[in-house]
Amino acid sequence: MTDRELTILLAEDDEGHAYLVQENLRDAGLANQVFHARDGQEALDFIHCQGAHTGRVPNGPLLLLLDINMPRVDGVEVLRRLKADPKTDEIPVIVLTTTDDPREVKRCYELGCSSYVTKPVDYDKFVEAIRRLGLFLSIVKVPSEDERK
Amino acid sequence: MTTTNGPVAPAPLGRPDDRPPTSDPLAAVLESASIAVIATDPDWLVRSWNRAAEELFGYSAGEMIGRPVLELVPRDRRDETRALLERVRAGERVPPFVADRLRRDGATVQVAVSAWPVRDPVGGFLGTGIAYTDRTDQARAEEEARRLRADLERRLADLTRTTEELRVSEERVRLVMESVQDYAILMLHPDGRVASWSPGAERLKGYRADEVVGRHFSLFYPPEAVARGWPEKELAAAAATGRLEDEGWRVRKDGSRFWANVIITAIRDGAGRLVGFGKVSRDLTARKHAEDEVRRLNAELDGRVRERTAELEAVNRDLAQRNAENEMFVYSVSHDLRSPLVNLQGFSRELEKASRGLAELLGDGTVPEAVKRRGQEVLDGKVAKSVGFIRAAVTRLSNIIDALLRLSRAGRVDYRWETVDVAQVVTQVVQAAQQTITERGATVRVGPLAPAWGDRTAVEQVFANLVGNALTYLDPARPGVIEIGQLPDEGTGGSTYFVRDNGLGMAEGHRQKIFQAFQRAHPGVGSGEGLGLAIVARVVERHRGRVWVESRPGEGSTFFVALTAPPAARGPRGEK
Numbered sequence: 001m002t003d004r005e006l007t008i009l010l011a012e013d014d015e016g017h018a019y020l021v022q023e024n025l026r027d028a029g030l031a032n033q034v035f036h037a038r039d040g041q042e043a044l045d046f047i048h049c050q051g052a053h054t055g056r057v058p059n060g061p062l063l064l065l066l067d068i069n070m071p072r073v074d075g076v077e078v079l080r081r082l083k084a085d086p087k088t089d090e091i092p093v094i095v096l097t098t099t100d101d102p103r104e105v106k107r108c109y110e111l112g113c114s115s116y117v118t119k120p121v122d123y124d125k126f127v128e129a130i131r132r133l134g135l136f137l138s139i140v141k142v143p144s145e146d147e148r149k
Numbered sequence: 150m151t152t153t154n155g156p157v158a159p160a161p162l163g164r165p166d167d168r169p170p171t172s173d174p175l176a177a178v179l180e181s182a183s184i185a186v187i188a189t190d191p192d193w194l195v196r197s198w199n200r201a202a203e204e205l206f207g208y209s210a211g212e213m214i215g216r217p218v219l220e221l222v223p224r225d226r227r228d229e230t231r232a233l234l235e236r237v238r239a240g241e242r243v244p245p246f247v248a249d250r251l252r253r254d255g256a257t258v259q260v261a262v263s264a265w266p267v268r269d270p271v272g273g274f275l276g277t278g279i280a281y282t283d284r285t286d287q288a289r290a291e292e293e294a295r296r297l298r299a300d301l302e303r304r305l306a307d308l309t310r311t312t313e314e315l316r317v318s319e320e321r322v323r324l325v326m327e328s329v330q331d332y333a334i335l336m337l338h339p340d341g342r343v344a345s346w347s348p349g350a351e352r353l354k355g356y357r358a359d360e361v362v363g364r365h366f367s368l369f370y371p372p373e374a375v376a377r378g379w380p381e382k383e384l385a386a387a388a389a390t391g392r393l394e395d396e397g398w399r400v401r402k403d404g405s406r407f408w409a410n411v412i413i414t415a416i417r418d419g420a421g422r423l424v425g426f427g428k429v430s431r432d433l434t435a436r437k438h439a440e441d442e443v444r445r446l447n448a449e450l451d452g453r454v455r456e457r458t459a460e461l462e463a464v465n466r467d468l469a470q471r472n473a474e475n476e477m478f479v480y481s482v483s484h485d486l487r488s489p490l491v492n493l494q495g496f497s498r499e500l501e502k503a504s505r506g507l508a509e510l511l512g513d514g515t516v517p518e519a520v521k522r523r524g525q526e527v528l529d530g531k532v533a534k535s536v537g538f539i540r541a542a543v544t545r546l547s548n549i550i551d552a553l554l555r556l557s558r559a560g561r562v563d564y565r566w567e568t569v570d571v572a573q574v575v576t577q578v579v580q581a582a583q584q585t586i587t588e589r590g591a592t593v594r595v596g597p598l599a600p601a602w603g604d605r606t607a608v609e610q611v612f613a614n615l616v617g618n619a620l621t622y623l624d625p626a627r628p629g630v631i632e633i634g635q636l637p638d639e640g641t642g643g644s645t646y647f648v649r650d651n652g653l654g655m656a657e658g659h660r661q662k663i664f665q666a667f668q669r670a671h672p673g674v675g676s677g678e679g680l681g682l683a684i685v686a687r688v689v690e691r692h693r694g695r696v697w698v699e700s701r702p703g704e705g706s707t708f709f710v711a712l713t714a715p716p717a718a719r720g721p722r723g724e725k
């Protein structure tokens with residue numbers, strides 16, 4: 001079995017953030033495919049290959065970068081549903097959000113997120129945070145989506 | 150009168166009649182008379198002795214006939230009696246006189262004696278007739294009569310005196326009754342009819358005496374009281390216990406009602422017979438109204454206090470909830486503001502990157518010099534300036550958002566209550582601000598500070614804000630002096646700390662507002678967000694303390710923070 005490339009699903013309703021995150025991940029040297037879902041529902045559709053993503057064929061490992069504050073289905077709900085479903089509970093979820101409320105952090109870890117990264121408002125720190133995240137993503141081992149069937 | 154001896158015969162003597170029978174009717178009359186009648190001869194020897202004499206003296210006729218009559222006379226009176234008998238011999242009739250005579254048994258018997266001469270038809274003295282009437286009963290009766298009379302006279306005197314006393318006393322009572330205006334005093338017959346009426350009663354109840362005397366006193370009661378037989382019950386109770394006191398509504402002649410205090414007293418004669426009732430009533434309407442009013446006002450006040458308390462509690466709950474909502478709102482808004490901020494920051498940086506890219510492009514030799522120069526001017530001028538402004542604004546916005554988050558957190562974070570070493574906290578705050586203090590050339594003096602009860606981080610936040618404020622608003626015209634100390638303990642179970650500066654000070658109008666969010670007394674000075682004192686106020690409020698400021702423009706400000714003492718220090722102080 002070939003070591004297929006990690007796909008990164010970025011669930012982010014803010015186009016600007018999505019752009020900046022992708023830009024900085026690329027700047028950090030991360031060449032993986034990044035798919036941008038505009039809200040929680042689209043992220044779920046992508047993972048379950050349904051709705052707009054009905055035709056998608058799961059291919060290799062998947063990692064979710066998840067924002068919390070999103071319309072329709074918010075990040076916490078996405079996290080809860082993924083971790084409650086044996087088919088998706090192994091997908092690593094890194095919460096990437098502006099919220100630094102300790103209660104929110106606690107809740108996300110309780111629901112089973114792998115990491116919780118705060119987007120710093122200060123742009124230099126933001127860049128640094130995304131760069132480190134990119135380095136981490138480039139070495140992380142993630143179970144393959146399609147192997148679980 | 151009959152001539153036979155039958156009807157006038159004396160009571161049987163109970164002893165044998167030893168007398169010779171006689172056929173002389175007169176003798177029979179004498180014999181049967183109830184008066185002792187005897188006859189003597191001229192020498193005062195008894196010749197005749199009738200049955201009544203036998204009875205009176207105890208001697209039978211047989212025993213006495215032939216014996217001197219003087220034997221019946223006590224010795225000491227015999228001469229006197231002999232003289233009397235001599236006068237009878239001389240022809241005198243002696244009318245009845247009272248004297249003592251001797252009975253056969255030696256006892257003395259009081260008798261009324263009368264004596265008269267007995268003569269023959271030619272006037273020859275035959276002897277003396279003597280009649281005796283037993284005075285024993287009569288004497289006793291007379292003695293009794295004397296005694297009775299004396300007693301009567303004494304009683305009469307007593308009675309006269311008593312009557313006089315009574316008259317005086319009655320007059321006094323009448324005067325009192327008539328002068329008493331505030332009491333209705335009346336007498337009732339045992340059946341409840343009015344017997345007497347006082348002017349006070351007239352004044353109180355409105356009836357004149359002639360209108361009411363003889364009528365039943367239930368007249369004075371309201372119909373409902375009459376219906377349940379209350380007047381009669383009162384009389385029965387007074388009769389049973391002697392006295393009854395009652396308060397209740399009574400009715401005047403004009404139908405108006407008054408609240409009366411009534412005392413009914415049963416009056417009994419010497420034999421204990423109920424002769425009537427005394428009734429004293431007083432009009433307590435004013436008092437009753439006053440009491441009712443006081444009760445009503447009290448109840449109303451209670452009600453109002455309860456209502457107001459409930460209202461205040463509701464308002465409090467409402468305020469607390471709104472406060473929590475506000476803080477939650479501030480919190481979420483601040484967070485929502487962060488996302489666009491990231492974009493502003495990120496894309497201004499992207500703009501800078503793009504500008505650099507553009508500048509490199511302009512540096513390419515193929516670009517005409519004029520275009521290169523003008524392009525460079527735009528990039529270095531407008532673009533750089535714009536990006537600079539954007540970034541400054543973003544930094545400022547970021548600071549405000551951070552402060553707002555801190556403010557919302559000041560109200561929301563859970564406190565860890567402990568004894569806070571305020572002296573240590575202040576030392577740390579001053580140390581942290583050392584760089585600014587040095588830059589400003591300020592002097593900071595810290596006095597002794599007592600520990601307080603609170604959340605250490607929050608207390609630190611309070612002093613950091615106050616010291617920071619003092620440093621920010623120092624007056625550049627003079628060397629800054631900041632004093633941190635404590636007011637003398639006033640036994641309030643807490644400490645009042647102060648942070649005093651000799652800085653710019655504030656006008657009164659500003660002092661009201663500075664504890665509200667986004668209010669700054671000196672907008673041009675410093676870079677604060679106008680939230681520091683709002684955070685201080687919120688923290689102190691959550692500590693159930695107090696914060697206030699005294700300030701004069703141009704002289705400086707003193708901020709006071711009153712916090713409670715730790716329980717250990719509070720206890721003994723409270724017991725003093």
